[in-house]
Amino acid sequence: MTPAKLFALIQYPLPHHLLSRLIGRLADCRVGWLKDALIRAFIRQFKVDMREAHEPDPRAYPSFNDFFTRPLKDGARPIGEGLVSPADGTLSQFGSIGRGRLIQAKGHDFTAADLLGGDLEAAGRFHDGSFATVYLSPRDYHRVHMPVAGTLREMVYVPGRLFSVNAATTHHVPNLFARNERLVCHFDTEHGPMALVLVGAMIVAAIETVWAGQITPLPRGGVQRIRFDTPVHLEKGEEMGRFKLGSTVVMAFAEPVEFDAQDTERKVRMGERLGEFG
Incomplete structure (x- = not known):
């Protein structure tokens, strides 16, 4: 069995909604040291390019959710034809x-x-x-x-x-x-x-x-x-x-x-x- 198939199979019995709601509460946490630690770890793990963000300072976001849904700088995404x-x-x-x-x-x-x-x-x-x-x-x-x-x-x-x-x-x-x-x-x-x-x-x-x-x-x-x-x-x-x-x-x-x-x-x-x- 491949690792990908095993990853898919172990998801079937998991309490999807409960896990998601618990993570959601953590992501909405506004305790300064905790949300800053979460954001720093996420940027490091996934190599997020903050230079495109309207607010490039990770500490300026009130919560992880605010960081995750951050807007981009004006003009960062030109709109093409069609x-x-x-x-x-x-x-x-x-x-x-x-x-x-x-x-x-x-x-x-x-x-x-x-x-x-x-x-x-x-x-x-x-x-x-x-x-x-x-x-x-x-x-x-x-x-x-x-x-x-x-x-x-x-x-x-x-x-x-x-x-x-x-x-x-x-x-x-x-x-x-x-x-x-x-x-x-x-x-x-x-x-x-x-x-x-x-x-x-x-x-x-x-x-x-x-x-x-x-x-x-x-x-x-x-x-x-x-x-x-x-x-x-x-x-x-x-x-x-x-x-x-x-x-x-x-x-x-x-x-x-x-x-x-x-x-x-x-x-x-x-x-x-x-x-x-x-």
Whole structure:
């Protein structure tokens, strides 16, 4: 058995939500010496480049969460033409949504309906479209931005597990992105419907949006849908949300996309061009 498969298997019995909430409390601690020690250790372990941060002094952040969701300097991420990356990270998969299915990793795929919380009608909008998945590692900038301009139509919270979403787990846990807790944001764009899915993961303490603040964690229950009477319009490159600790964004588009990349597992930066709508 490979170390990657063993890492995936030992996650099944773990109390995902309890661990994540405990880590979340620690990350929100405002005791000066403790939060400074956590931040220093994190920067050292993951080689975080603070020169890009709007506030480069690690001691200036009130908590680890404030450090982790730090803004960048103005102009640090120019916005390219066409479809752009919503976040810094790794473009782990991309391509067509063939027969309503998205690729997770080699040998694993999942349905758009499952990803969107069992909504067959919503999944039908993306039947002949395209998708892209960006994985945010611990060292990455953790705010999520709009890959194209859009108007929010509906937000859907889907409860689930909190498996890690790193490469080892995506290759060994079937339907990973369709079984983890996630926030589905449906937008209307000039290219048709778009879904941005913010996927929760092990020790991700919370997911926030700019229009509703912190969304997860929510009390246990079923799928929760929230519609907005007042339109929320966001321009391309504008911030739409953030992760408190790292995770993954899955984008689904109704219109086909001609991606520039030839291979997966490519590093990308927020605002970098990914392709053009066909």
